[in-house]
Amino acid sequence: MVDHVLDVLKSCSLLSGLPEAALREVAPLARVRPFQANEVLYQRGEVQSALSVVGAGNVRIGSTNAEGREIMLTLFEPGAWFGDTVFSPGMPRVFGATAHTDGELVEVPGQDYRALLARYPEAYPRTLDMLSRRLWSAISIIEDNALRDMPGRVGRRLLFLAHMHDPQRGPGPVTFKLTREHIANMMGMTRQGVHGVLKALEQRGLIRFSYGRITVPDPDALKAYLDERTG
Amino acid sequence: MVDHVLDVLKSCSLLSGLPEAALREVAPLARVRPFQANEVLYQRGEVQSALSVVGAGNVRIGSTNAEGREIMLTLFEPGAWFGDTVFSPGMPRVFGATAHTDGELVEVPGQDYRALLARYPEAYPRTLDMLSRRLWSAISIIEDNALRDMPGRVGRRLLFLAHMHDPQRGPGPVTFKLTREHIANMMGMTRQGVHGVLKALEQRGLIRFSYGRITVPDPDALKAYLDERTG
């Protein structure tokens, strides 16, 4: 059991700055939390802080406004971490988390994680780096949303997801299990709007899509097309 | 001279976790860089990393796309810091910085800053907290942009700036020196669109504005109005 937790923690990039001995220390303190598709894991506004690592399955990060309109920020795969409030205890969560598929979460209580860092300060630089990169991503999204039109935004986000999906991926094709509606929620668009964009991209051979699935056959080609589209 | 640099460093929230002795160590390594209004301080894409603290004047953070359309992320006041790439050396800057008024920057070379943190590890938690809050802000902006209409977005951003301007402010009025165009650039809107929104907010008595100036007489009232507008 603890061995399994340890494996999950080891797979997490945020924790890879810590020596294995450190991970062994926290593993017993972590909680394994299995989840089913569409289960709400955390709600926006909660103040409790824990570091969550996706052990299996996919998790949607996003929030919903009063009228039920949803915005989805990103989709996390196994090994990803969230719950950035561990670094600012007391702050409410800005976004909620929902299970996208069945899977399992490994949760390290915020206090224990912070205590661990204090005991292994050599891990701090790596931690700052990870957080700073996440900020970088968020700012890129703001920029894309402000400066690009719909095809540009959708294309860029697909590339972003492709990169999250597998940072060291080669040039091969990537497939996402996302409905038109999920994409719409990621982009602040509608189902129909997304449809039009995808159709246009498909006609250029840059993507392929079918029921609940989108494939980018050649991410580099897509990137080249997008870069060319706005200089 | 070094005393002046020290004062600026002390005023910076990011560095306030460090003991004064530590700041005295880096002060001689920092560079003072005076600037004039509209001078370009850093450009998007540069990889050189330094921690910049605003010593005097205002700095716009933003970037420009190929067609010359600009997006402005925020406006920094004295004491604010930027150059988050110090935490991820080698990463290019996502946004550029431009002088909004005359003023002066204090720049600490990235290496020196990182070395200092390593020497005073007790400052790490505060540093993580600051970075994490900045991420929180960025995500809030993404959310606002996706979920709110123009009046909602403009209003929220004004409140955000009011808070940046003076985190411990009382309930009094706040005034910004921003043109309609600057606001438009912050929101991904046009000058004319902003005009309409401001007029609507003014008619409700929530803001007042004149040439190059916007005043929020009662931020709490504005907040209440915005919260009510979308539940």
Added chain:
DNA sequence: CTGAGACTGTCAACCGGTTTACAGTTGGCG
């Protein structure tokens, strides 16, 4: 004081993307 340049108000035309509506598919579950 005065002029030039930056900022502002306003309006009609336009358009990208939403809304609304409905019919056709797909795939999983009983």
Added chain:
DNA sequence: CGCCAACTGTAAACCGGTTGACAGTCTCAG
């Protein structure tokens, strides 16, 4: 194997916000 719920395609009406254009106003440097 067949049904139902979720997902998808399509098209017309609509609308918020941009585009473009121009005249008026303010500010500050000289």
